[in-house]
Amino acid sequence: MLDQWLYDLFMTGTDRGADFLQLSRAAAPVRGLTSWLAGAVRAAIMDGRLPAGTSLPATRLLAGDLGISRGVVVEAYQRLADEGLVSGRPGTGTRVSGLSPRPVRPSNNPPPPGRAGATVLPQPWRARAELDLSPGVPDLSGFPRAAWLRAERSVLDQASVAELGYGDPSGSQWLRRELAGWLARTRGLRAAADDIIVVSGVAQALALLAQCLNARGITRIAVEDPGSLGSRDQLAHWGLATVPVPVDEQGLTVGNLAGRDVRAALLTPAHQFPTGVVLAPGRRRELLDWAVAADAVIIEDDYDAEYRYDRAPVPALQAAAPGHVAYAGTTSKTLAPGMRLGWLIPPGRLHADLVAAKHAADLGSPALPQLALARLIATGELEHHIRLVRKRQRARRDALLGALRVLLPEARVQGVPAGLHLLITFPALGLDDTELAERIHRAGVLVHPLSWHRQLPGAPGLVLGYAAHTPDQLREAARRIARALRG
Amino acid sequence: MLDQWLYDLFMTGTDRGADFLQLSRAAAPVRGLTSWLAGAVRAAIMDGRLPAGTSLPATRLLAGDLGISRGVVVEAYQRLADEGLVSGRPGTGTRVSGLSPRPVRPSNNPPPPGRAGATVLPQPWRARAELDLSPGVPDLSGFPRAAWLRAERSVLDQASVAELGYGDPSGSQWLRRELAGWLARTRGLRAAADDIIVVSGVAQALALLAQCLNARGITRIAVEDPGSLGSRDQLAHWGLATVPVPVDEQGLTVGNLAGRDVRAALLTPAHQFPTGVVLAPGRRRELLDWAVAADAVIIEDDYDAEYRYDRAPVPALQAAAPGHVAYAGTTSKTLAPGMRLGWLIPPGRLHADLVAAKHAADLGSPALPQLALARLIATGELEHHIRLVRKRQRARRDALLGALRVLLPEARVQGVPAGLHLLITFPALGLDDTELAERIHRAGVLVHPLSWHRQLPGAPGLVLGYAAHTPDQLREAARRIARALRG
Numbered sequence: 001m002l003d004q005w006l007y008d009l010f011m012t013g014t015d016r017g018a019d020f021l022q023l024s025r026a027a028a029p030v031r032g033l034t035s036w037l038a039g040a041v042r043a044a045i046m047d048g049r050l051p052a053g054t055s056l057p058a059t060r061l062l063a064g065d066l067g068i069s070r071g072v073v074v075e076a077y078q079r080l081a082d083e084g085l086v087s088g089r090p091g092t093g094t095r096v097s098g099l100s101p102r103p104v105r106p107s108n109n110p111p112p113p114g115r116a117g118a119t120v121l122p123q124p125w126r127a128r129a130e131l132d133l134s135p136g137v138p139d140l141s142g143f144p145r146a147a148w149l150r151a152e153r154s155v156l157d158q159a160s161v162a163e164l165g166y167g168d169p170s171g172s173q174w175l176r177r178e179l180a181g182w183l184a185r186t187r188g189l190r191a192a193a194d195d196i197i198v199v200s201g202v203a204q205a206l207a208l209l210a211q212c213l214n215a216r217g218i219t220r221i222a223v224e225d226p227g228s229l230g231s232r233d234q235l236a237h238w239g240l241a242t243v244p245v246p247v248d249e250q251g252l253t254v255g256n257l258a259g260r261d262v263r264a265a266l267l268t269p270a271h272q273f274p275t276g277v278v279l280a281p282g283r284r285r286e287l288l289d290w291a292v293a294a295d296a297v298i299i300e301d302d303y304d305a306e307y308r309y310d311r312a313p314v315p316a317l318q319a320a321a322p323g324h325v326a327y328a329g330t331t332s333k334t335l336a337p338g339m340r341l342g343w344l345i346p347p348g349r350l351h352a353d354l355v356a357a358k359h360a361a362d363l364g365s366p367a368l369p370q371l372a373l374a375r376l377i378a379t380g381e382l383e384h385h386i387r388l389v390r391k392r393q394r395a396r397r398d399a400l401l402g403a404l405r406v407l408l409p410e411a412r413v414q415g416v417p418a419g420l421h422l423l424i425t426f427p428a429l430g431l432d433d434t435e436l437a438e439r440i441h442r443a444g445v446l447v448h449p450l451s452w453h454r455q456l457p458g459a460p461g462l463v464l465g466y467a468a469h470t471p472d473q474l475r476e477a478a479r480r481i482a483r484a485l486r487g
Numbered sequence: 488m489l490d491q492w493l494y495d496l497f498m499t500g501t502d503r504g505a506d507f508l509q510l511s512r513a514a515a516p517v518r519g520l521t522s523w524l525a526g527a528v529r530a531a532i533m534d535g536r537l538p539a540g541t542s543l544p545a546t547r548l549l550a551g552d553l554g555i556s557r558g559v560v561v562e563a564y565q566r567l568a569d570e571g572l573v574s575g576r577p578g579t580g581t582r583v584s585g586l587s588p589r590p591v592r593p594s595n596n597p598p599p600p601g602r603a604g605a606t607v608l609p610q611p612w613r614a615r616a617e618l619d620l621s622p623g624v625p626d627l628s629g630f631p632r633a634a635w636l637r638a639e640r641s642v643l644d645q646a647s648v649a650e651l652g653y654g655d656p657s658g659s660q661w662l663r664r665e666l667a668g669w670l671a672r673t674r675g676l677r678a679a680a681d682d683i684i685v686v687s688g689v690a691q692a693l694a695l696l697a698q699c700l701n702a703r704g705i706t707r708i709a710v711e712d713p714g715s716l717g718s719r720d721q722l723a724h725w726g727l728a729t730v731p732v733p734v735d736e737q738g739l740t741v742g743n744l745a746g747r748d749v750r751a752a753l754l755t756p757a758h759q760f761p762t763g764v765v766l767a768p769g770r771r772r773e774l775l776d777w778a779v780a781a782d783a784v785i786i787e788d789d790y791d792a793e794y795r796y797d798r799a800p801v802p803a804l805q806a807a808a809p810g811h812v813a814y815a816g817t818t819s820k821t822l823a824p825g826m827r828l829g830w831l832i833p834p835g836r837l838h839a840d841l842v843a844a845k846h847a848a849d850l851g852s853p854a855l856p857q858l859a860l861a862r863l864i865a866t867g868e869l870e871h872h873i874r875l876v877r878k879r880q881r882a883r884r885d886a887l888l889g890a891l892r893v894l895l896p897e898a899r900v901q902g903v904p905a906g907l908h909l910l911i912t913f914p915a916l917g918l919d920d921t922e923l924a925e926r927i928h929r930a931g932v933l934v935h936p937l938s939w940h941r942q943l944p945g946a947p948g949l950v951l952g953y954a955a956h957t958p959d960q961l962r963e964a965a966r967r968i969a970r971a972l973r974g
């Protein structure tokens with residue numbers, strides 16, 4: 001796989017570690033090895049020392065030569081891939097891309113639709129964005145590849161034959177036991193393993209709940225406004241009309257639920273999407289009172305409760321009223337959306353119907369990823385990983401926030417203490433945020449106009465996801481946004 | 488993890504390989520290492536040298552001591568687990584079980600429902616069966632753990648960040664490209680990567696198709712009779728009434744489709760479930776003529792086309808009429824049902840709606856298993872694995888067939904040249920096969936009465952899955968079935 005150029009570099013010296021781009025472990029910093037390595041390769045690509053098409057050394061080889069862990073090399077390559085500077089496929093190695101800088105997260109795929117409004121842009125627009133600040137996309141270069149592989153190895157060594165067969169449609173018993181403990185510790189949930197249904201992400205949780213509510217004659221559901229366009233589309237597909245209820249500084253305006261002829265509501269109480277507000281204690285009480293009085297079901301989408309930077313997150317609503325709350329969580333924001341793993345903890349009276357719906361959908365979720373996740377929880381590696389990512393995300397948030405305050409003083413910034421995105425609104429400006437987002441996009445930055453996530457009229461704004469970008473990239477994005485706003 | 492007893496065994500000798508049960512690599516056969524090792528441990532459990540609760544040595548340790556590959560030890564342990572003699576969970580090691588022999592495939596789970604009628608038994612009955620000959624369950628002890636782990640490692644090393652994100656709902660582009668080539672080579676399919684939708688097993692393919700047909704006003708679907716109870720239940724859940732059409736020695740009696748007011752049909756043409764007949768060439772032509780004339784959709788469930796023992800399998804129907812056939816395949820019978828991986832290749836006019844339905848169901852299947860499967864196909868390891876399993880399954884079929892011919896001469900045996908199960912019918916006996924299956928179950932053997940898979944009246948019979956059992960176990964099962972029939 002190494003081309004002649006790299007072959008020469010690698011095979012002619014005696015101290016091969018010093019050969020690739022004259023890198024030397026001795027010159028590397030004590031901390032930040034990944035940034036150092038990625039920076040060195042990036043510079044070489046930019047100044048032409050590594051021309052388009054050049055194969056990078058295999059990760060194993062380079063790690064050995066430099067005397068550093070292979071994970072560092074893998075992550076450095078990932079960052080470069082994230083920036084569009086290199087690309088690779090399993091089995092063919094990593095090569096320097098033809099275009100530099102290429103669009104971030106390039107893809108030949110049709111528009112990859114996510115939840116939390118990750119991907120509602122038309123493809124041609126999306127494909128041309130150099131910096132993609134769509135909300136809902138985590139830092140995928142941080143996926144804990146080594147830990148996941150260790151977990152898979154352990155699981156493949158020791159999983160029983162029955163665990164690879166047609167399993168329980170509600171999921172691996174082991175994973176559900178681990179999840180019960182994990183959710184009790186981190187989110188205050190009151191749930192036993194048998195209460196949990198493993199699902200393919202919160203999207204499937206919504207699909208199953210919508211089917212189940214529909215079968216009980218419930219055809220309307222209250223949603224937050226602004227709120228996730230992706231979730232709204234999902235519910236609508238499954239036959240639930242979404243009734244918008246305004247969100248203010250304290251979260252959903254619960255008083256507006258009365259008289260709307262709804263017996264179900266979807267909320268993101270820990271960190272409202274996209275405003276970032278936390279449902280205030282008084283509103284929580286009011287909401288639960290409403291659910292009891294109306295015999296209603298609250299769907300609690302706990303989509304990024306793991307990212308709270310100032311204090312411990314508020315316990316889940318489910319803990320206060322397990323009989324009225326269907327709790328849904330996911331690994332999409334902590335590991336990767338591509339895992340398609342989540343969990344649903346419904347009120348007891350819906351449990352059997354939901355398991356039947358899960359069975360009818362796909363007989364159950366795949367076994368190996370469930371077992372690997374169970375092991376990551378059991379060994380503490382998931383918790384460790386989330387701690388690391390939280391720290392990194394906090395630095396990214398700080399960078400974006402700092403740049404916005406300097407460059408866009410007229411914007412009101414919301415959603416600061418938690419999550420993976422910020423919301424900026426322009427209460428004083430009578431602008432069209434879709435038109436603004438289009439201008440920003442022409443400057444190479446993709447953001448969601450707030451109006452996409454509204455059903456009701458409201459102040460214009462922009463939703464800015466910061467998870468997938470470095471502080472430098474985020475500052476650059478803020479500069480371009482400011483220029484577009486002025487222009 | 489090793490208890491004192493094993494600790495002593497392992498740590499006191501100098502030639503540790505000779506210590507565990509006095510096993511010595513020198514005494515092992517050149518071929519059949521796995522059977523040799525499993526046999527030695529089984530004997531020690533049976534005669535009390537390894538009492539209940541004893542930890543077996545870690546696979547890595549024992550493999551090192553004996554100088555054999557770890558895969559051999561893993562598989563030997565799996566076989567013993569399959570027989571209920573040992574049990575293990577990831578992280579806690581493998582221990583000798585309390586009961587010996589325990590029921591095969593014990594489970595605390597609710598009845599794990601499969602397709603092809605794998606699991607329609609009520610739980611208490613199922614849990615007590617010593618030998619489970621339910622059809623549709625492959626030999627899970629043969630799962631290629633080492634190859635799968637290698638594939639995962641490669642994928643985790645090299646997958647791009649975009650591949651872990653919200654992906655294309657129709658599946659990984661790489662996997663679809665590999666599948667297109669694989670299905671062209673092995674099944675004669677005419678399909679491009681973009682025609683393929685990756686799904687969570689054939690069960691999800693049926694769910695999506697049923698939704699899509701329903702949305703076009705199709706509410707009735709012809710099914711084979713006898714035919715899979717699991718598939719029938721699946722279609723019924725999604726609102727399609729199943730219209731039974733008899734199967735004879737040439738497969739579906741296509742002439743009976745006319746006048747039944749159906750514009751869709753589900754078939755298993757390569758190896759009909761449960762009769763095992765192949766759809767005859769004349770019937771294939773007739774069926775395709777009907778589909779064109781009625782503008783109908785044929786769903787081709789190619790559920791175990793990989794297991795043909797006498798000659799190459801008949802090419803898929805889809806190859807002859809891609810505009811009228813929705814082809815569905817799965818790894819459930821070649822790898823494991825717990826993978827929940829399959830593919831759907833619909834007529835072009837249904838494609839967009841099915842992708843939308845897949846998106847609404849779960850946004851797409853998990854990324855890592857898709858990439859690992861792509862790699863197993865690309866490296867030829869999947870093909871290699873299937874060749875090995877086919878050989879083993881042929882030996883199992885021969886063992887069961889031989890025993891049935893001696894012990895049950897009055898039974899007519901069908902489905903011999905292919906698949907993972909046999910059908911025996913008793914045309915001359917006026918017996919109730921459900922009652923017979925109950926008697927057989929009291930003798931510790933679980934089989935499906937043929938009547939479970941019928942909607943129309945017909946000869947009594949039994950469906951016997953042989954994939955998950957050794958020749959010795961299958962002969963024992965045949966003895967007990969014969970005794971139950973006479974008793």
